[in-house]
Amino acid sequence: MRRFVPVLTPLSFLGLVLAVGASRAAEDPAPPAGQTYTGAKKCASCHFKQFMTWKKDKHSKVFDLLPDKYKTDATCLKCHSTGYGTPTGFKDIKSTPDLAGNTCEICHGPGSEHEKVAQKYGKEKLTAAQEKEVRDSMWLMLPENVCVKCHLTKAHKESATPPELRAKD
Numbered sequence: 001m002r003r004f005v006p007v008l009t010p011l012s013f014l015g016l017v018l019a020v021g022a023s024r025a026a027e028d029p030a031p032p033a034g035q036t037y038t039g040a041k042k043c044a045s046c047h048f049k050q051f052m053t054w055k056k057d058k059h060s061k062v063f064d065l066l067p068d069k070y071k072t073d074a075t076c077l078k079c080h081s082t083g084y085g086t087p088t089g090f091k092d093i094k095s096t097p098d099l100a101g102n103t104c105e106i107c108h109g110p111g112s113e114h115e116k117v118a119q120k121y122g123k124e125k126l127t128a129a130q131e132k133e134v135r136d137s138m139w140l141m142l143p144e145n146v147c148v149k150c151h152l153t154k155a156h157k158e159s160a161t162p163p164e165l166r167a168k169d
């Protein structure tokens with residue numbers, strides 16, 4: 001692994017948003033279209049280290065923190081689950097438990113084709129060309145300003161978003 005998944009502390013938040021905006025992510029080639037959501041467990045089979053980092057990140061628990069009466073509320077689920085309202089995204093906790101909370105795919109996009117491309121090579125050591133092919137099948141970071149879709153809102157009166165990043169009146 002050349003890079004690491006940053007631990008998302010409020011302090012690193014500002015840096016990340018800026019870094020993501022200006023980073024290589026913008027030049028990342030578009031992965032195949034029409035990928036479906038797989039859930040974090042599938043990703044974990046090849047990216048265990050990132051999975052363990054994510055498990056400790058607050059995003060992994062944003063469904064659980066909803067009071068029970070809101071766990072089926074569409075207005076909450078668009079930010080407190082993964083892919084809610086899209087054909088293969090979160091529906092409810094019974095049928096799509098692996099998409100509860102904000103999983104890998106909120107930041108990297110759906111990964112079904114990426115999984116297939118990577119599986120072709122099994123456990124063998126990838127050549128540079130193979131690694132490029134696998135990387136090109138997944139966003140290093142979704143190109144739109146993904147964090148701001150859920151943060152920088154007035155969804156809540158009290159916000160953990162750093163004051164300088166909050167939407168202005």
Ligand code: HEC
Pocket residue numbers: 001028038039040042043044045046047104105108110111112114115118119131134135136138139140141
């Ligand atoms: C069958 C194994 C496999 C599965 C399953 C898998 N990946 Fe990967 N992924 C790889 C390999 C191999 C690479 C190449 C880099 C490396 O060796 O880590 C990679 C690279 C990536 C990258 C870097 C992309 C880039 O542009 O550099 C991201 C992000 C990523 N995977 C996310 C995911 C997510 C999210 C999931 C689940 C939806 C997932 N992966 C599922 C094997 C897999």
Ligand code: HEC
Pocket residue numbers: 065066067070073075076077078079080149150151152153155156158159160161
């Ligand atoms: C537009 C996105 C969005 C929507 C819609 C949304 N939330 Fe949140 N929620 C967030 C974000 C982002 C946080 C992290 C803290 C922050 O920035 O306010 C959060 C945090 C929370 C927390 C943790 C306590 C806190 O304020 O930090 C609870 C509980 C919560 N939301 C409940 C809900 C409920 C219930 C609904 C539906 C009525 C809902 N949220 C709708 C984005 C959203």
Ligand code: HEC
Pocket residue numbers: 001002003004005006016020023024025040043044047050051052054059102103104105106107108140141
């Ligand atoms: C809140 C957003 C977010 C979530 C959730 C997230 N990641 Fe990432 N991930 C990132 C960012 C940001 C980077 C670094 C991008 C860069 O280097 O520009 C990254 C990088 C990666 C890489 C690339 C490492 C390399 O060697 O190039 C992999 C693989 C990856 N993440 C897998 C995962 C997996 C698997 C999960 C879920 C278990 C996950 N990520 C959850 C934001 C996220």
Ligand code: HEC
Pocket residue numbers: 008009010013016017020058059061062065078079080081102106107146147148149150151160
């Ligand atoms: C799909 C919605 C969504 C997206 C996209 C999203 N987040 Fe979050 N994020 C949340 C929610 C909901 C919480 C609340 C977790 C809690 O309060 O326990 C949160 C919490 C956080 C926290 C923790 C705040 C604290 O109190 O410690 C940080 C930091 C953060 N997000 C950064 C990011 C960054 C950086 C990105 C983009 C790379 C991002 N988020 C993308 C929904 C989202």
